[in-house]
Amino acid sequence: MVRPWRSLVFLTSLLVVSTCIIYATEPLSFYIQEYYKAQGKYPKPPSWVGVGTIFVYGFQVGVGTRGVEGFTSQGYKIQIVVGIDTQSNYVAGLELTILSDIRGNVDFSTKLSQIQFVELRSLEVFLSQLARTVPAGVQIQGGYLAGGEFYFAYSSEDYQGVTRYDYTFSKEGALVSGGFLERSGTSSSVGKMELLTVKSVELGSGRLSEEILRVNPSYQVVQVEQMTGMVMAQFQIDVTFNRRLSEGFYGFLLTSSSGYSTSQAQVLGTELIGPAYINPSLLKGEILSIPEIGLRWIVEGQGQMGGVQTAFYVQGVRVAVYEYDRNGVLLQYARKTHQGYEQARRVR
Structure with a gap:
């Protein structure tokens, strides 16, 4: 074992x-x-x-x-x-x-x-x-x-x-x-x-394909200050499949690099979601709803990169957007931060 x-x-x-x-x-x-x-x-x-x-x-x-x-x-x-x-x-x-x-x-x-x-x-x-x-x-x-x-x-x-x-x-x-x-x-x-x-709540089901796990994508990430539009940080993240840990659990190597340094870490993924993917069975209608606090995660339709765009709303305000391809691999995201926003886009 x-x-x-x-x-x-x-x-x-x-x-x-x-x-x-x-x-x-x-x-x-x-x-x-x-x-x-x-x-x-x-x-x-x-x-x-x-x-x-x-x-x-x-x-x-x-x-x-x-x-x-x-x-x-x-x-x-x-x-x-x-x-x-x-x-x-x-x-x-x-x-x-x-x-x-x-x-x-x-x-x-x-x-x-x-x-x-x-x-x-x-x-x-x-x-x-x-x-x-x-x-x-x-x-x-x-x-x-x-x-x-x-x-x-x-x-x-x-x-x-x-x-x-x-x-x-x-x-x-x-x-x-x-x-x-x-x-x-x-x-x-x-x-x-x-x-x-x-x-x-009922979440999606179904096995992940080896194709999703072994895509090994790379993303360019920027963090932007809202008031000035100034880029505060810019770096690249590479996600590499490492191994199957146990039933429904997977290990990935995440490498973050900028012009100044490079760091690596082991990260976890499950059958439903991981560092750069989502189980495609979740990409339907309303993914998650917690009415007690006004939170919704919903599918909005086609995104800028031709994939499936999902969005998080809190009390009716959109706070994050995540776009996936039809297989569930993350294409891009943007989320609010206390200083502005962070955005990532797949480059490989």
Whole structure:
């Protein structure tokens, strides 16, 4: 049995340059890693979680520096289950992030990432063991709540600043809420996320052809400032099929290059969606609808490059366009960012 998950780095796919804050020492991910080391698989998701299950979170983020005007934004984070590996319990999610600030600027991004669940008993043991080994200045708290949910918090304070994370999980191990606080010198950031709703939808089906997986396309990407039209960044992304990881999961090598540097990363694809493709069975009518937050992903017809144009709308405002050929290979996209927009076009 192939177990590629130990070394696979799940980074942002071609569909996104994420604007979310990255937590280098985030304790939930540390627990997940330790669980995998001990068990050889990830915590099992609840039995009702399957392909098409959607978790919708509302969240707020604030960043500021003392004496300088801060920046706040709020929006939604949507996690859509697009694949489950039954051997490792890895749950792949298409994550949509929608942010807006007080000026009305919208930032829309997508990425493929792991949807994390916990096993409450093992988490309780993990926190107990961690509390006995943490250095001075670190505090660990956790335990069951009256309704059977589980809460835990991690905080660290030293001369450099303060870091705090807190989480609440349902009785079945799904994330209900989370928050963070980071303060260093005169700068600080804070965020909070809460589960708004869970629903299930029917997604496309059908096996991907080897032709789609092995296209190995290249894209020219530009990031543009809205007010001035100035190009802030320009680079090329090459997507190369690497191997089949397990049933319905595929590995790709993503190479990003500009005039100054080149970087490579392993990225993930599933039977439904990947770094440069979509299952063509999804390219019909309304792909996704979450009326609770006014989100729609629909097929609009023929695009500029002769393919199938799809678009994301939030409260009636179009925030992104993705065009695919008839086989499901990505041809181009454009998405709103907080500074302007990002656009990519296939060149090979």
